[in-house]
Amino acid sequence: MERRGLDAYGCFEREGSLGRVQRSFAPVVAAARERIGAAYGQRLHSAYLYGSVPRGTARPGRSDLDLLLALHHDPGDEDRDTAEVLARGLDQDFAEVDGVGILLHGKGRLLSEQERYDLGWFLACLCTPLLGADLAEHLPRYRPDSLLARETNGDLTAVLPRWRARARAASTPADYRRLSRHVARHLVRTGFTLVMPRWGGWTSDLAESAEVFGRYYPERAAQMRAAAAVALEPAEDPVVLHGYLEDLGPWLADEYTAVHGTKTPR
Structure with missing residues (x-):
């Protein structure tokens, strides 16, 4: 029977994993992990990959690198400036990616009731843990309703x-x-x-x-x-x-x- 991205109970299976990252993208993923930790330090709760890179379908020189960063607090101007510098540096240093996008959110918002079926679902189902404790452990299972x-x-x-x-x-x-x-x-x-x-x-x-x-x-x-x-x-x-x-x-x-x-x- 066709699973269509769901488990045996009809809930979303998380797509993507670090094991699916193609060899050509491994250096930029490793650099992203190292640079994110250095740039945000104690401000960072966790970091995630999403998109074609963790799905293993990225095209060298054509695909972008997509990152979601969960901070302990709501992001401010300094956090956004840091993300811009980080994204620009990764894009310039690695020809394998055509652009780097970074989403910034506070941990509280990602786990909020208001975002339960939007950002919460996105993190729990479409994002691959890269750094820190996985917030998906605090979110429910989701169905395609x-x-x-x-x-x-x-x-x-x-x-x-x-x-x-x-x-x-x-x-x-x-x-x-x-x-x-x-x-x-x-x-x-x-x-x-x-x-x-x-x-x-x-x-x-x-x-x-x-x-x-x-x-x-x-x-x-x-x-x-x-x-x-x-x-x-x-x-x-x-x-x-x-x-x-x-x-x-x-x-x-x-x-x-x-x-x-x-x-x-x-």
Whole structure:
């Protein structure tokens, strides 16, 4: 029987592990562990990898390195400045990665009731422990239900205006590549979580996510497959981005609200 990322009880299995990190990415992961500890010291509770690197699907020179840092306190300006310097240094020193992203959150927020089905789920199911005690031990098991769908991606209506503002400010091919990749990734993942409870499983693979979505919305299947392709090979053409912001995105936001409701305001 197909497991679809779930265990025998229908709960999420944690994706990724340090054992899946490909040999070519091992040096940057080791450097990240060492530099994070040195940079944050006692401020750090724990650090995690997420994305293609711990899943073992990263592409040398094309994939980014994604990190989540849990601090003992809510992050301040000094913490964010440290993260920026850390990310820039790793990106410059290791050609294997194309960009480094660091999420910063306080331990209290990650374990809060408000974030139980958003950041808490993200940490417990999609993040791989790198440093420190694993906060997932304090979080529940999760199932692919409508509550989870709502709290993870039920904010597309609120996000679209911010994307449009960024698109208006974009002026170079590099700007459009960065934004098209970001928007395409978000839309594909939102399209997948829209149908996740009906499909009854989990995948982080963008191509598979688009295919699963297309089974339930065949009239939008081609658009979602194209978005999955742009998420891997970003587009410089602003027309592509315009299509996401004025057609696929608004339709998806309306359908998501109709099916799952709107994410609890933060």
